[in-house]
Amino acid sequence: MIQIFGTLKNFDVKTAQRWFAERRIPVQFVDLKEKEMSRGEFDSVVDAIAREAGSRADAIEEMTDKKSKDYASIAYLDDSEKADKLFENQLKLMKQPVCRNGKNAATAGLAQKTWETWK
Numbered sequence: 001m002i003q004i005f006g007t008l009k010n011f012d013v014k015t016a017q018r019w020f021a022e023r024r025i026p027v028q029f030v031d032l033k034e035k036e037m038s039r040g041e042f043d044s045v046v047d048a049i050a051r052e053a054g055s056r057a058d059a060i061e062e063m064t065d066k067k068s069k070d071y072a073s074i075a076y077l078d079d080s081e082k083a084d085k086l087f088e089n090q091l092k093l094m095k096q097p098v099c100r101n102g103k104n105a106a107t108a109g110l111a112q113k114t115w116e117t118w119k
Contacts, residue, residue, distance in 0.1 A: 002027045002118065005037060005045075006096035012110050013097040019112060036090045037098075045098055046083065048106035052114075060086060063108040065095040 002020065004027050006013030020027045030037075037045070049059035057079040063086060064074060070092045074085045086093050100106040101118045 001102075003030055003100045004028070005030045005032055005090075005094075005098040005100070007031060007033050007091070010096045015110060016097040016099060016115075019115065025118075032091045032094075032096075037087075039087065041100075042087050042090075044103050045100055045106040045108075048100065048104055049108060051104075056083070063095055063098065064093055068093055 002025060004013065004016055004020070006016070006029075008014075008031060017027065017029065046056060046059045046063065049062055050056045053059045053062050060079065060082050064082070065071065070089065073089075074082055074093055077085060095108040097110075098106065098108050099111070099115065105114070105118060107114050
């Protein structure tokens with residue numbers, strides 16, 4: 001089952017939902033305003049993105065929304081502190097949508113090319 005983490009007001013989240021709906025791919029939407037990722041879910045997403053990005057630090061960078069007004073609070077932290085800060089402030093600092101296909105594949109932001117390979 002594919003999960004989409006984000007907020008209903010985010011344009012990219014709506015685009016992702018539409019993309020999967022047009023292909024009749026069932027998804028589970030998790031509204032970050034109501035329920036943020038658990039530590040296990042967060043680590044699973046980071047690990048899945050790290051497989052593609054190269055390292056856990058690169059995955060955290062990829063997941064961080066650099067356009068966020070709160071980005072300055074995380075920009076100069078070291079890698080372990082960035083991960084903790086991103087986990088604690090998912091709604092404000094994380095790039096949306098975060099899409100997860102099981103425990104082995106995940107994306108942050110729009111990634112239609114990657115989604116095409118998911119079953």
